[in-house]
Amino acid sequence: MKKAFFFSLALLASLVAQAQYQFTLTSDCNCTSIKNQQNTGTCWSFATSSFLESELIRMGKKEEYDLSEMYFVRQTFMDKAKNYVYRQGKAQFGQGGLSHDVISAFMEAGAVPESVYSGKLPGDYMHDHSEMEVALKGMLDVITQQKKPSNKWVSSVSGILDAYMGDAPEKFIVNGKEFTPKTYAATLGINPSDYISFTSYTHHPFDQQMILEIPDNWSNGSYYNVPFSELVTITKHAISKGYSVAWDGDVSEKGFSGSKGIAVLPVNEKREDIFTKPDEEVAVTQELRQETFTNFSTTDDHLMHVTGTAKDQQGTTYFYVKNSWGEISPYSGYIYMSEPYFRLKTVGIMVHKDAVPAEIRKRLGI
Numbered sequence: 001m002k003k004a005f006f007f008s009l010a011l012l013a014s015l016v017a018q019a020q021y022q023f024t025l026t027s028d029c030n031c032t033s034i035k036n037q038q039n040t041g042t043c044w045s046f047a048t049s050s051f052l053e054s055e056l057i058r059m060g061k062k063e064e065y066d067l068s069e070m071y072f073v074r075q076t077f078m079d080k081a082k083n084y085v086y087r088q089g090k091a092q093f094g095q096g097g098l099s100h101d102v103i104s105a106f107m108e109a110g111a112v113p114e115s116v117y118s119g120k121l122p123g124d125y126m127h128d129h130s131e132m133e134v135a136l137k138g139m140l141d142v143i144t145q146q147k148k149p150s151n152k153w154v155s156s157v158s159g160i161l162d163a164y165m166g167d168a169p170e171k172f173i174v175n176g177k178e179f180t181p182k183t184y185a186a187t188l189g190i191n192p193s194d195y196i197s198f199t200s201y202t203h204h205p206f207d208q209q210m211i212l213e214i215p216d217n218w219s220n221g222s223y224y225n226v227p228f229s230e231l232v233t234i235t236k237h238a239i240s241k242g243y244s245v246a247w248d249g250d251v252s253e254k255g256f257s258g259s260k261g262i263a264v265l266p267v268n269e270k271r272e273d274i275f276t277k278p279d280e281e282v283a284v285t286q287e288l289r290q291e292t293f294t295n296f297s298t299t300d301d302h303l304m305h306v307t308g309t310a311k312d313q314q315g316t317t318y319f320y321v322k323n324s325w326g327e328i329s330p331y332s333g334y335i336y337m338s339e340p341y342f343r344l345k346t347v348g349i350m351v352h353k354d355a356v357p358a359e360i361r362k363r364l365g366i
Contacts, residue, residue, distance in 0.1 A: 020276055021262065025334050028308035029244040030057040032064060038127040041095030042153065044216070044248075045076070047067040047303035048102035048350070051246040053188060054357035055352065057188060058242055067226040070119020070127070071112045073097075074161050074168055075105040081140055081157045083218060088252035089144035091355070092139055094127055096216035099303065099350040100197060100230060104219065104308040107192045109168075110181030116172045119165045132164040173206060196366065197221065198357075199348040200228040202290045207364060214300045223348055224364055228286050231346055232339065235306060235319065238355035245306040247321065250298045251349055253345060261329030263337040264343060265323070278312050284343040292344065300347045310336055315343035 032053045033086075037046045049069045056065050065251040076097055084093045119127060136157065143153045171180055179187075204210040209222045226234075235245050261276040264342040265282045273279075282288075292298040308320035318336040353366050358366075 002361060005168065015291050021278060021336070023310045023312055023318065023331075025310045029054055029242055031305065031307045031322055032057075032066060032324065035069070035095060035324055036070075036127075036326050037324045039075075040127045040129040041131070042073050042097070042127075043067065043324050044097040044303045045072045045102055047305045047322075048072075048099040048246050050305040050322055050324070051099070051350070052102070052106075054244040054305070055190060056188060061188075063248055066114040068114045068117040068119065070165060071106040071109075071168065073118045073119065074100045074165055076101045077136065077161055078154075078157060079104070079108075080155070080218060081136065084140050085143055085149070085153065089141060092215050092218040093140065094216075095133055096300075097218075098197075098216055098220035098221060098237050098248060098348075100195075100302070101219060103192045103195055103350075106185060106190065110185035111188065112169055112172065112181050113174060116169055116174070116295075117166070121164070121166055127163070132160065134299040135160050135164075166280040168318060169300065169341070170349060172365065187196060194220070194352050194354070195200070195350055196353050197223045197279060197348050197350045198234060198288065199223040199345075200226055200231050200286070201293055202286060202350045203294075213296055214347065217298055224366075226360070226364075228289050228343060230360060232343060234351060234356055234360065235342070235349060237357045238351050239306065239309050239319075241355060242296055243352050243355035246298050247306050247319075247346060247353075248303045248348045248350075249342075250300070250345040250347065251302040252299070253341070255341065256345075257329075258323055258325050261335050262333040263341045263345075265336055265338060278314050278316060281338055281340040282344065284340050289344055293347075298345055298347065304335070306337075306349075312336075320352065 032050060035046055037043055046069050049067045053065050066344040080093055084091045087307060143149045159255060171178055199212050204225045206225055206227060208225055210225050211220050212223050238245050254269045255266050257275055257276055262275045266274050267280045267282055306319050307322050310318045310320050317339045319342055321335040321337050323333050323335055
């Protein structure tokens with residue numbers, strides 16, 4: 001009797017284990033620790049700063065770098081403000097951005113370590129840009145209503161950023177050496193022109209560059225437009241060669257949970273076990289991608305950092321994704337994103353050009 005009881009328990013435990021997600025990493029790029037964007041809309045800087053830190057590791061840098069995400073944010077706010085005024089208020093202004101904004105900030109203003117510029121004032125215990133955004137937008141709206149605005153507003157924008165984020169450093173010391181942001185960036189060995197973005201939508205021709213019409217693309221950054229299967233091909237190839245990938249996409253789906261660490265695209269969205277049990281997912285097509293983009297079911301809600309690949313117990317492929325919401329989820333802040341979710345909900349990716357398969361590079365002339 002006891003043997004039968006224990007056998008039943010063992011069988012039940014085995015069935016439960018089979019039902020639960022069980023992930024095994026199949027490849028993993030080196031990356032830095034999980035960060036937290038807190039009460040800001042700056043995922044784009046956190047994701048891309050993490051991406052650049054992984055690039056430094058890949059390049060063989062001996063020390064682990066921790067770049068200041070908020071330094072890039074501050075520079076980008078200045079650029080957004082100028083764009084907003086020059087377009088007479090007919091432009092996007094807010095906390096959002098994209099990976100190429102960090103690359104542009106790196107080119108224009110250099111980079112600094114987190115230890116030099118945190119973007120917090122003394123006594124601040126977390127990042128919070130809500131009031132700062134309101135202050136900036138309110139001032140800029142007044143400026144754009146003037147018949148002949150002066151140039152004084154530029155220093156006023158800088159003053160608001162200083163008041164909420166602290167003065168941007170002009171010089172600083174690292175390991176006994178003095179740097180400016182530009183000279184520090186020069187020591188990193190990162191070439192901004194090496195990084196390119198890809199998307200996949202049929203309202204533009206494939207195999208050409210295009211400006212993606214999403215609200216946070218305020219700077220009119222360009223993307224190579226390729227068939228959606230090649231977004232997967234490029235990402236898998238990059239990871240297999242030790243290159244990570246900056247990801248931009250939609251996280252509003254019922255199958256996405258940062259706290260559960262799972263992103264899936266279930267056929268049955270009403271399932272109660274979406275985040276505990278693998279099951280059938282939607283078969284994604286190019287037409288479905290376009291439909292969800294056109295009807296706003298897919299929007300660029302969030303940016304994250306793809307650092308690896310994994311499989312579940314059924315052999316299904318997932319992408320291992322570093323988030324910027326702190327060490328939440330059973331996976332300490334990481335998310336396992338299924339390939340169907342990636343296929344449908346990826347708006348764009350950014351990679352090093354050498355991470356792109358040779359045949360795709362040749363075809364696109366990269």
